[in-house]
Amino acid sequence: MIVAVSGMDSLGERAAKMREALQKSQTITDNVVTILGSFDSRLSVLETAMRPTQIRTHAIRKAHENIDKTLKAAEVILTQFDASRQAEAKILKGPHEDLESYLEAINQLRSNIRFFSGNKGFKSSDAVINNANTLLAKAISKLEDEFKQLLALYSKPVETDRLFECLPESMRPSSESPGNPFGGKNNHHEHQNGTSETGGFKHLTLIPPRILPLLHDLALQMVQAGNQQQLLRIYRDTRSSVLEESLRKLGVEKLSKEDVQRMQWEVLEAKIGNWIHFMRIAVKILFVGERRVCDQIFEGFDTLLDQCFAECTTSSVSMLLSFGDAIARSKRSPEKLFVLLDMYEIMRELHSEVEGVFGGKACNEIRESMFGLTKRLAQTAQETFGDFEEAVEKDATKTAVLDGTVHPLTSYVINYVKFLFDYQTTLKQLFQEFESSGETNSQLANVTMRIMQALQTNLDGKSKQYRDPALTHLFLMNNIHYMVRSVRRSEAKDLLGDDWVQRHRRVVQQHANQYKRTGWSKILQCLSTQGLTSSGGGGSAVPGEGGSGSGASRGLIKDRFKTFNVQFEELHQKQSQWTVPDTELRESLRLAVAEVLLPAYRSFIKRFGPLVESGKNPQKYIRYTAEDLERMLGEFFEGKTLNEPRR
The missing domain is CATH 1.20.1280.170 (Exocyst complex component Exo70)
Incomplete structure (x- = not known):
């Protein structure tokens, strides 16, 4: 019990002490709050007192910043002025001494103009810009002169070599x-x-x-x-x-x-x-x-x-x-x-x-x-083609080809056509100028065929000038043969084709046959038996074939030989003056005549020769042997005499 009372007393003492401590703490707190309150008012007073100083310090700092900016701007402007003066000095010297520096100075002037144009706040900007523009105009004027002089100095006519x-x-x-x-x-x-x-x-x-x-x-x-x-x-x-x-x-x-x-x-x-x-x-x-x-x-x-x-x-x-x-x-x-x-x-x-x-x-x-x-050259060339075709067809030259050889017109036209084929590529391009079909080969073939036809038409007309039909055919044979031979030996053959060649070779052969018929039919009649036989005895006669008792009159036989001799000599004189210029054609024509004439002559001599030989002066009538005739035929178409008064 005593122990419990003593414990309670101790606890009371502690509680009393705690109350006392709390009271002291409250007092301290109140005192601190009072002190802090007095600091706040003092700080407010101090802040009020410092504000003018702070304003002056900010102003000074701003002033310093403005001064720095101004100095930097002034430095830039001064740099531009300095660069402008240097550029002006270079420009006044002219471009001739140092063109590269002169061009740099012009670029500097342009830079200055751009700078002051962008800084219009500078009160002298306009004056500076005007001065720079004036200087720049003078610089460009000098530059023009320099360009002109430099270009002229190195611009010389080129020598032909x-x-x-x-x-x-x-x-x-x-x-x-x-x-x-x-x-x-x-x-x-x-x-x-x-x-x-x-x-x-x-x-x-x-x-x-x-x-x-x-x-x-x-x-x-x-x-x-x-x-x-x-x-x-x-x-x-x-x-x-x-x-x-x-x-x-x-x-x-x-x-x-x-x-x-x-x-x-x-x-x-x-x-x-x-x-x-x-x-x-x-x-x-x-x-x-x-x-x-x-x-x-x-x-x-x-x-x-x-x-x-x-x-x-x-x-x-x-x-x-x-x-x-x-x-x-x-x-x-x-x-x-x-x-x-x-x-x-x-x-x-x-x-x-x-x-x-x-x-x-x-x-x-x-x-x-x-x-x-x-285009104009192509047009004129094409029109000239047409002119040439017409000129060939209407050629009226009076150049006489007395010997029936190849006419100058024929050789001219053929050479003309052959020469055209050297220009095949060009002609195809030319035809394409006016035609869209693209058939240039056929166009060239058509042009060539028309020219050839025009030539043939003209030759037909020229052949009518001859009085002797045999010479007419010889002339046409020679000229058409020349055309055919020339085409066969040139590129024209591929264009005109084998059909054209074969057709015209037949024409050559037709004229050769016509020459033989018209030139030799009359003399061959002298060697025929027609009109030689008689039924009565009007003089010496030779027995007829088959021993019929009828015979040929010696007088008629002599007349036939005389006529033959005269006609053959005339043919020899005349046709040895004629010309067949192609060797192969000449030989084939002589052979064709010989194949008809010589067998007929041999047969006539064999049958009727004895009748004449048994009479007087047989050599007067039988002047030639078959070999003589063959030799003389070898002289035909040689063109021995080119000038003959009459054909």
Whole structure:
């Protein structure tokens, strides 16, 4: 019990102590709160006191930042001013001494103008910009002069030898005739071969490669300054005259249709041959070289590039085409056909180069003028075909062929046709200009057949001039045989076909048979028995065949021999003057006559010769043996005497 009381007292004491401690803690807390409250008011007072100082410090910091920005801006502006002064100094010196520095100075001026245009807040911006623009205008003006001087300095007419050196070896002219280097002829076969040597053409350097980048840089500055038209004018005026003078040195002339009409054919033919070579040199060497110059100077300015090239070559192209156009529009004649085909051929050959070199819209007119000439040459050539066919059919030349040989017209027409076949490829292209069917082989065959038919029609008319029908047939036989033989030995055979050849060989044989019939039927009648037999005894007679008792009168036999001798001698005299120029045909014709005449003569001699031989002077009547006749037949058709007063 005592222990329990003592425990309770201890617990009470502890509780009392805890209350006392809590009271002290509350007092401390209240004191701390009071103290903190006084700090808050003091801080508010302090903050109020510091605020002006903070504002002044921020203002000072801002001022420093503004000063830094201003100094930096001033530094940039001063740098621009300094660069402008340096650029001005270089520009005032001019571009001649140091073009690269001059171009850098212009670029610097443009940079300055852009800078001050974007900083209009600077009060002197407008004045600076105006000054820079004025200086830039002067700089560009000097640049134009420099471009003009530099271009002119390196723009010289090309010497002819340099142009020839760019040709493939096989196309280079001989040095034997400097005034007419190509000899005035256009060898068609060389031409055909030459077209495959396009890769053999060498590049022509018109302006040194080291100068072209400088000209490009100058052109770039002028374009950026908006001076495209001045640039175009300078380039055109300088290069155009150089190209024209280069062509004149080569031998190109600007000729009109009237000039061409007044020329002798030999002179004109030579000029045409040279013109064909001039066209090839101009397009494949000179104009290609000029295009490369334009491409490098005006790189990046395609429209200006094409326009400059078109304007600097227009007059040269016109100068070249004037001659071709004059030929195409001049009076047509058969001898011009082949030169027309040569001219058409070169224009076709150059077609791809023209499209490549004269590409672009600005060159449309030049391309059209070139392709237009090609079309006109084709048209004129086709019309000349028609003229030739008509001229052959209506040829009324009075050239006498007294001996019945091949007429000059025949050899001319056949050579003409054979020569046409050297141009088969060209003719097919020509026909395609006007026909869409594509049957060019049949068109060429039709043209050839019409010409051959026109020739035959004319020969039929000429054959009627002969009074002797035998000579008429000999003449036609000779001429048609010449046609057939020429066709068989040429490419015309493949085009005209075996049917044409065989048909005309039969015509030759028909005329040979007709010659034999009309020329020898009369003399063969002298060797027939018809009219020799008689039933009465009016003089000496030889027994008839079969011992019939009837016989031939010696007088009639003598008359027959005399008549035969006279007629054969006349035939020999006359027909030994006639001509069969083809050896094989001549021999076959002699053989055909001999096969008819000699057996008949031998038979007549054998049957009626004894009657004459038994009388007086038999040699007066029987002048020839069969061997004599055969020998004399070997003298026929040799054309021994070409001038005979009467046929």
